[in-house]
Amino acid sequence: MTDDESEAIDAFERLGLTSYEAKVFIALHRLGSGAARDVASVTDVPRSQVYSVAESLEDRGLLEVQQSSPIRYRPVSIDEAEDTLRNRFERERERAFEFVDSVKEESTTEETQEDIWTVRSRDRVDDRVVDLLSQADEEIAFGTRLPKLVTSEIERTLEDRAAEGLTVTVISKNETVRDRLGALEGVTTAVPPTHRDDDQRSGRIVIADDDNILLSVVDDDGSETAIWSAGSLFASVLIQLIEASTATPESDAASR
Amino acid sequence: MTDDESEAIDAFERLGLTSYEAKVFIALHRLGSGAARDVASVTDVPRSQVYSVAESLEDRGLLEVQQSSPIRYRPVSIDEAEDTLRNRFERERERAFEFVDSVKEESTTEETQEDIWTVRSRDRVDDRVVDLLSQADEEIAFGTRLPKLVTSEIERTLEDRAAEGLTVTVISKNETVRDRLGALEGVTTAVPPTHRDDDQRSGRIVIADDDNILLSVVDDDGSETAIWSAGSLFASVLIQLIEASTATPESDAASR
DNA sequence: GGCGAGTTTGTAGGATCGTAACAACAGAAT
DNA sequence: ATTCTGTTGTTACGATCCTACAAACTCGCC
Numbered sequence: 001m002t003d004d005e006s007e008a009i010d011a012f013e014r015l016g017l018t019s020y021e022a023k024v025f026i027a028l029h030r031l032g033s034g035a036a037r038d039v040a041s042v043t044d045v046p047r048s049q050v051y052s053v054a055e056s057l058e059d060r061g062l063l064e065v066q067q068s069s070p071i072r073y074r075p076v077s078i079d080e081a082e083d084t085l086r087n088r089f090e091r092e093r094e095r096a097f098e099f100v101d102s103v104k105e106e107s108t109t110e111e112t113q114e115d116i117w118t119v120r121s122r123d124r125v126d127d128r129v130v131d132l133l134s135q136a137d138e139e140i141a142f143g144t145r146l147p148k149l150v151t152s153e154i155e156r157t158l159e160d161r162a163a164e165g166l167t168v169t170v171i172s173k174n175e176t177v178r179d180r181l182g183a184l185e186g187v188t189t190a191v192p193p194t195h196r197d198d199d200q201r202s203g204r205i206v207i208a209d210d211d212n213i214l215l216s217v218v219d220d221d222g223s224e225t226a227i228w229s230a231g232s233l234f235a236s237v238l239i240q241l242i243e244a245s246t247a248t249p250e251s252d253a254a255s256r
Numbered sequence: 257m258t259d260d261e262s263e264a265i266d267a268f269e270r271l272g273l274t275s276y277e278a279k280v281f282i283a284l285h286r287l288g289s290g291a292a293r294d295v296a297s298v299t300d301v302p303r304s305q306v307y308s309v310a311e312s313l314e315d316r317g318l319l320e321v322q323q324s325s326p327i328r329y330r331p332v333s334i335d336e337a338e339d340t341l342r343n344r345f346e347r348e349r350e351r352a353f354e355f356v357d358s359v360k361e362e363s364t365t366e367e368t369q370e371d372i373w374t375v376r377s378r379d380r381v382d383d384r385v386v387d388l389l390s391q392a393d394e395e396i397a398f399g400t401r402l403p404k405l406v407t408s409e410i411e412r413t414l415e416d417r418a419a420e421g422l423t424v425t426v427i428s429k430n431e432t433v434r435d436r437l438g439a440l441e442g443v444t445t446a447v448p449p450t451h452r453d454d455d456q457r458s459g460r461i462v463i464a465d466d467d468n469i470l471l472s473v474v475d476d477d478g479s480e481t482a483i484w485s486a487g488s489l490f491a492s493v494l495i496q497l498i499e500a501s502t503a504t505p506e507s508d509a510a511s512r
Numbered sequence: 513g514g515c516g517a518g519t520t521t522g523t524a525g526g527a528t529c530g531t532a533a534c535a536a537c538a539g540a541a542t
Numbered sequence: 543a544t545t546c547t548g549t550t551g552t553t554a555c556g557a558t559c560c561t562a563c564a565a566a567c568t569c570g571c572c
Contacts, residue, residue, distance in 0.1 A: 008355030011348045016272065018561065022352075029360040036517075046563065051518065061380050064373045070517060074373055078353055078360065080383055089345050092267045093338060096278075099264030101334055104285040117320045117330055124317050127336055274528065292550080302530065307551065326550060 015085060017060075020045050020053045025062055025075060033066075033074040060084070116229045125216050125226040126151050129206050132230065133157045136166060136208035142181075143171035143192065144204035146218065150177055155184070162186030171205075205242065211235045213242075271341060273316075276301050276309045281318055281331060289322075289330040316340070374483050381472050381482040382407050385462050388486065389413045392422060392464035398437075399427035399448065400460035402474065406433060411440070418442030427461075461498070467491050469498075 005026065012022035023043045031038055036054070040047035054073050057063045061084040066072040075081070119128050130153055133140055140161055144150065162168040162184060170181040170189045182189040203216040203224065213235045216226035229235040261282070268278035279299045287294055292310070296303035310329050313319045317340040322328040331337070375384050386409055389396060396417055400406065418424040418440060426437040426445045438445040459473040459480065469491045472482035485491040 004355050004358075008352050011352035011355075014272065014348045015345070015352060016270065020562075026356055026359065029356050032360075048518080048520090048565085049563075058376070061377070061383075064375055064380075066373050076380075076383075077387075078357055080387070082349060082353055084383075085349060086345075089271070089342075092270045093341060096264050096267035096271060097334055097338055099260050099267075100282055100285050102260075103282065104288075104334065117322050119320055120314070121317070124320075124332075127317075127332075127339075131333070131336070276529075300530095302532095303550090304532085304552080305530080 028075040035070040141207040284331040291326040397463040415440045
C-alpha cells in the first residue's frame with residue numbers, strides 16, 4: 001500500500017468511514033465495479049467482510065448494489081460521492097449548531113470579561129485577530145514584523161474597517177509589511193521606535209480601541225501563541241504599558 | 257436532558273466529536289465560560305474528565321483555555337466553530353477524493369456496462385435520475401404519477417436539457433405533474449394510455465435516448481427502490497418492452 | 513463430493529465511558 | 543505554627559462498545 005493510499009484512507013476515516021469502508025470504496029473505484037471476491041483480491045479486506053461493509057457503504061449512498069449472483073458492486077461517481085458526504089456534513093452541522101445557538105448564554109457581554117485568554121496555533125490566532133479587528137469601533141493598531149502573519153483575510157478586514165472610517169495604523173519594522181498594508185486606502189503606517197534592535201522574539205500586536213488587545217509570540221519552532229483580552233480593565237492596563245514602553249526618548253524628542 | 261439536546265449531541269458525534277466533547281462544548285456555550293467544576297455541574301461529564309476533553313476541544317479549535325488557577329474555558333463563537341469544522345471537513349474531503357480520482361478506472365465506459373443496478377432510498381434515486389437526464393444526448397422521457405417525485409432539481413435539469421435542444425417528453429396521469437412540467441419551455445406532456453386503471457403501484461420511469469433507463473417503484477411504506485441500466489443491451493430490451501406494452505389498442509387506433 | 517458465494521458467529525484490540533484514588537494547594541479553624 | 547477541610551488538577555483502572563480479523567457454516571451448482 002502506498003503512502004498516498006494510507007493518507008486517503010486516514011482522510012476517509014476522519015470523514016466518518018471505517019478503514020474497511022474506505023478500502024472497499026477506493027478498490028471499487030479502481031475496478032470500476034466488481035464482486036466481493038474482486039474487492040477482496042485487491043485489498044486486505046477479508047472477502048466475508050466485503051458484504052457487510054458494502055452494505056453500509058450503500059446506506060451512506062457511496063455505492064450501488066447489483067442484485068444478482070454473485071452480487072456486484074458499483075461505486076457512485078466521485079462528484080456524487082462528494083456531494084453526498086457534503087450534504088450529510090452540512091445537515092449534521094446545522095442540527096448540531098442550531099441547538100447550541102438556542103441555548104447559548106446571551107447576557108455575558110464582552111465588557112464584563114476581565115480575563116486574559118490564550119490561543120494556540122497560527123490559524124486560530126488569525127481568526128481571533130480578525131475578530132478583534134471587526135469588533136473595533138474607532139481605532140485599530142496592528143503591528144508585526146513578519147509578513148507571513150499578514151493573511152489576506154486580515155488585509156481585507158483592515159481595508160474594510162479603514163473604509164468604514166476607523167483610524168487604522170500599521171506599525172512594522174518590516175518594509176514589506178508597511179508597503180503592502182500602507183497601499184490600502186485609509187491605512188497609515190509607522191516604524192516602531194527601535195529601542196531594542198537585538199530583540200529576537202517576534203509576533204504581533206493588535207489594539208482595537210482602548211480596551212481590546214491581542215499579543216502573540218512566535219516560538220523558535222514556528223508555532224504561535226497569543227494572549228488576548230477584550231473589554232477588560234486588564235486590556236487597558238496592557239495597552240497603556242505598551243504605549244508607555246514604546247514612548248522612547250527618540251520618539252518623545254521627535255514628537256516635540 | 258432534552259430530546260433536542262440528545263439530537264444535537266448525536267449530530268456532533270457524527271461530525272467526529274465524542275459525546276463528552278459535544279457535552280462540554282454545549283455546556284460552555286450555555287455558561288459563556290467556566291471552569292471544570294462549572295462544566296461538570298451542568299453536565300454528566302465527570303469533572304476529572306473535563307480537563308482532558310477540553311484539551312482535545314482546544315486542539316480542534318473549538319474552545320480557548322485561560323491559563324490560571326482554576327483553569328477557565330471559553331468556547332469560540334458559533335460561527336467560528338462552524339467555519340473551523342467546515343474547513344476541516346473540506347480539507348479531508350479533498351485529500352480523500354484526490355487519491356480516489358487518481359486511481360479510478362478510466363476505461364470502463366458506460367456503454368460496455370451490461371448490468372442492471374439497484375438503488376434504494378428516495379434521495380439516491382433522485383440523484384440517479386438527474387444523472388441519467390444529464391447524460392442523455394437526444395431524447396428524454398420522464399414519467400411519474402406522483403408530484404412529490406418531481407424535485408426542483410429534476411425540474412431544473414429537464415428545463416436545461418430541453419433548452420439544449422433535446423426532445424423532452426413528460427408522461428403522467430397526474431394533472432399537477434403535467435401542468436408543472438409542461439410549463440417548462442420545450443417540454444411536451446402526454447397522458448399514458450390508461451389500460452390499467454386499477455394499478456396500485458406507483459413510481460417513475462426515466463428513459464434517456466434509446467439505451468438508458470430507470471424504473472422505480474414506491475413501496476406501501478413510502479420507500480422507493482429503483483433499477484437502472486445505462487448503455488446496455490438490457491436497457492434497450494426493457495425500453496422496447498415498455499414501449500410495446502404502452503402501445504395499447506386505443507393508442508394504436510388513435511395513431512392510425 | 514468439491515467448489516465458490518454468501519451468511520453467521522466468535523474473538524482480540526482499541527477507544528470511550530465512568531469511577532476512583534491521589535498529590536498539591538489555599539483558606540479556615542485550632 | 544499547625545491542623546483541618548475543601549478544591550483543583552492528575553493519573554489510574556475496570557466496563558463497555560465498536561472495529562478488525564478469523565473461522566465456521568449453509569446453500570447452490572458442477
